[in-house]
Amino acid sequence: MQLSETVEWGLHACLALAMMPEGARIPAHALAEYHGLKPSYFSKAMQKLVAAGIVRSIEGRSGGLALARPADDVSVLHIVMALEDQKTLFRCTEIRQKGPCAAAPKHYTAPCNIARVMHKADAEWRRVLAETSLADLRKSAVAEPIFGVNEATQAWLSETGALRGV
C-alpha cells in the first residue's frame, strides 16, 4: 500500500527545480545525481511530471528540466497524483453487490457505508497535500538551511556545469 518511492524523489526534484534561478534548467541525469539516485528510473518519474504539465523538458544543447508552472501553482497533491497515476488510496469494488445474498443492482442507491469512510479519509489526506505548494516548500527550505549544503550545491553546479540557461 505504500506510496511509490518516486513520490519522495519527485517532491525533492521539484523542490530543487523551484530553487533554481529564473530561466534555468538542469538535465535529468544531473538532477538524479544531485539526489544520489540512479538516472534511469528517476527519469521515468520525471517523464510523468512532464506529462502532467508540472515539469517542462527543454530540448537542445542547453536544454534540461524546469518547472512548467510557477511554484505557487504546483501543490504537493499535484506531484503525488502525477507520480501515482491519479489513483485514489481506496478502491471500492462494490463487494456488497456480490455473493449469494446480494440484491439487484437497482437497490444500491446510496454509497456503501464502508466506502464512505474510506473516501472521507482519502479526501482529508488530499486536502493536506493540496494545502502545501512548491512555493511553501521552497520558503521552508530557505528558512531552515542545512549547514553547508547551499555552498556545496553552488560549488557542485559550478564544477559540473549542470545549470543551464543562466
Place this chain on the structure above:
Amino acid sequence: MQLSETVEWGLHACLALAMMPEGARIPAHALAEYHGLKPSYFSKAMQKLVAAGIVRSIEGRSGGLALARPADDVSVLHIVMALEDQKTLFRCTEIRQKGPCAAAPKHYTAPCNIARVMHKADAEWRRVLAETSLADLRKSAVAEPIFGVNEATQAWLSETGALRGV
C-alpha cells in the same frame, strides 16, 4: 500505491461478524462465499486480522470466526493497519542526506519539510479511519438496509448452516 483489495474484503467481513448474534461464529470459507470471494486468499487476510487480535478463530466442529473484541473497540483504522502490515502511506528515505552536496548526518536535526507534509496528511487519513468503529458501521448498515438482503441472508444462513454456536 492503492490499498490492497483485502482492505475492502476485511472491512466487509468484520462488519458481517459484527452483525452476527452474540456467541455465533462462521467458518472462513462460508464468510468468503457470502461475499463472493475465493476462500484461499480471503483466508490469508482473515489470518492477519486474527494475528492482530481483531478476529478470533475458534477451533472444532462448531468452530469458525468471530470478533475477538466488542465492535466499538475495533476501529476502521485497526482493520486497515492489520491488513496493510501497519505501514505508513509515505516512507521517507532521507534522500536529502544523499548525493554529492549532502552535509554530515549530525546537521539534519529537524525533520525534512517534505516528510512533514506527507506525515501530516497520513495523520489526517488515520484520524478519519480511527473515528469510525465497527459498531458505527453496524449502526449505519442497520439504518440503511438494502432491499431483501437481510431476508436473503437469513435464508442462506439457515440453508447452509454456516452460523454456528447459536
